[in-house]
Amino acid sequence: MNDSGSPTMPTKSDRPRLAVKLLDERMRDYLPDYATTGSAGMDLRALLDAPLTLEPGDCELIRTGLAIHIADPQLAGMVLPRSGLGHKHGIVLGNLVGLIDSDYQGELMISTWNRGSTSFTLEPFERLAQYVLVPVIQAELEVVDDFDSSLRGPGGFGSSGRQ
Ligand SMILES: O=c1ccn([C@H]2C[C@H](O)[C@@H](COP(=O)(O)OP(=O)(O)OP(=O)(O)O)O2)c(=O)[nH]1
Numbered sequence: 001m002n003d004s005g006s007p008t009m010p011t012k013s014d015r016p017r018l019a020v021k022l023l024d025e026r027m028r029d030y031l032p033d034y035a036t037t038g039s040a041g042m043d044l045r046a047l048l049d050a051p052l053t054l055e056p057g058d059c060e061l062i063r064t065g066l067a068i069h070i071a072d073p074q075l076a077g078m079v080l081p082r083s084g085l086g087h088k089h090g091i092v093l094g095n096l097v098g099l100i101d102s103d104y105q106g107e108l109m110i111s112t113w114n115r116g117s118t119s120f121t122l123e124p125f126e127r128l129a130q131y132v133l134v135p136v137i138q139a140e141l142e143v144v145d146d147f148d149s150s151l152r153g154p155g156g157f158g159s160s161g162r163q
Pocket residue numbers: 079095097098099100101102104107108109110111
């Protein structure tokens with residue numbers, strides 16, 4: 001927050017820097033970036049040599065041509081669907097959400113599932129999903145016999161009703 005109480009806009013130089021390898025030279029022109037200053041995710045593009053048609057129910061692993069090494073274990077990447085593709089065309093992720101470990105150095109892959117009822121043709125370099133960097137806290141599990149009591153206790157899965 002600044003003095004006027006509004007959030008201070010971080011500048012590009014405040015951002016963590018992530019090492020990226022181009023596994024296909026064509027991706028140099030298509031490096032992911034934030035579309036607006038407030039975007040949470042960077043769009044990931046499909047590395048394809050030709051259009052690819054996904055029939056209803058098809059699920060294909062699509063290359064991005066990028067390897068991003070996050071390195072910091074207090075960060076992770078998440079691959080999320082784009083809302084327009086998911087809502088209008090049924091193009092979502094075969095794993096629903098992709099979780100990218102900070103020590104992963106391989107190619108970022110997008111499991112692309114046509115959960116809709118019509119075929120969809122994906123164009124080369126089309127923006128297919130989005131990559132969000134998130135903070136992570138790693139924990140140690142400590143085995144106990146009993147918990148300190150809580151208001152909820154073991155209640156879950158709708159125990160509080162619907163209204
Ligand atoms: O949508 C995704 C999900 C995962 N990955 C990569 C990065 C991640 O760090 C690695 C392993 O993912 P995860 O742990 O979710 O898969 P797993 O089935 O448990 O594989 P592993 O045994 O390699 O951990 O695969 C992707 O490229 N795209």
